[in-house]
Amino acid sequence: MNDRAELLPFGGPGVGSSSAPLGGPPHRGHDCLLSFCRAFNFVTGLCAVLCALAFGMAMWVRGEAPTKDPYFYSGQAVRLFGIGIAGMVLLVETEWRRWLELVPLLESWLGRGVLQIFEATLTFREAYPSGSTDFHKSLALYRSAASLSLLVCGSVYILGTVTCIGVIKTAKQRQEATLARAEAELERMERRKKELERQLGLGLPGRGGLPRD
Structure with a gap:
């Protein structure tokens, strides 16, 4: 009996078979602010792609470079720079942590x-067409x-900074990440508990646990 009692959780007979389960992870409510921010990230990333396409088309319609025209090359370099900034905005909006x-x-x-307003101004200034067709x-x-x-x-981002919405969103994101880690740890503990019950013969139907001495 003593050997069996030492194998059971908490050292008590019947505790492993009749103790309450840990239960599944708590249900997280739907956060409207985070959902709006994710949708806004998608819209902003799409706008950045549109600006990059505008720069690309502006570079393409200019055709071949005139002979010894430094302004042409400097303009094309600025448009290429605009495409790079648009790519940076897109990566930022993915919320990629690295x-x-x-x-x-x-x-x-x-x-x-600030970066997006700069990119919008650069797009309007440099992605202009070169003809009248x-x-x-x-x-x-x-x-x-x-x-x-x-x-x-x-x-909208500037307004969110003034109204502290960005700070609230960051705090909610950290809370969501903490809950996700807690849920993962709870699921790991539940799997470990079931594995221990299986090893002790307490988790199988039709079995009355370990044989008594």
């Missing part, structure tokens, strides 16, 4: 808003829509 660790300034809403007019309209949409997104 990337945010490399650019901690862009983890704050103020940094994101219908295609160039369409490109001008597309350029204006892409830059305006990213400008609105950047303004």
